[in-house]
Amino acid sequence: MKSDSMNRLVDQPLRALVIAGAVLMVTSASVYAQTASEPASRQVTRAEVQHELEELEAVGYSPSQGDDADYPADIQAAEAKVAAKHQAERNAVTGTIQTGQTALTP
Known part of the structure; x- marks a missing residue:
């Protein structure tokens, strides 16, 4: 019985961390996509x-x-x-x- 309650104590915060990490990755990817759409400057030749x-x-x-x-x-x-x-x-x-x-x- 103790192992069931311990699993819940560990499982819920771990699940919350995984969800938070996924949310952070999605939001950071969308921020990068917004900045990447800016026109690139032309490279100068030698x-x-x-x-x-x-x-x-x-x-x-x-x-x-x-x-x-x-x-x-x-x-x-x-x-x-x-x-x-x-x-x-x-x-x-x-x-x-x-x-x-x-x-x-x-």
């Missing part, structure tokens, strides 16, 4: 990275300086120069001039 580095070096950035104290500022400045160069190229193609002011429309 050639694109090399081209970007060449552009940065062309405007004065030198990655060979190692642990430079000006590291974040110097690469950001080079990136700004490259962005300005690209904007100037786009403006030349479209025939517009960027003056920093908005043009008045008649």
Whole structure:
């Protein structure tokens, strides 16, 4: 008789743990499924990275300086120069001039 009551004492909490574990697995799977549906970012190719580095070096950035104290500022400045160069190229193609002011429309 003691074994019957002991089985109930062990069996009920064990059953509750199994149910709780199953519920946790189901809810965590649905959370993962929701986050997985976000669009994945496009992977950059090696050639694109090399081209970007060449552009940065062309405007004065030198990655060979190692642990430079000006590291974040110097690469950001080079990136700004490259962005300005690209904007100037786009403006030349479209025939517009960027003056920093908005043009008045008649």
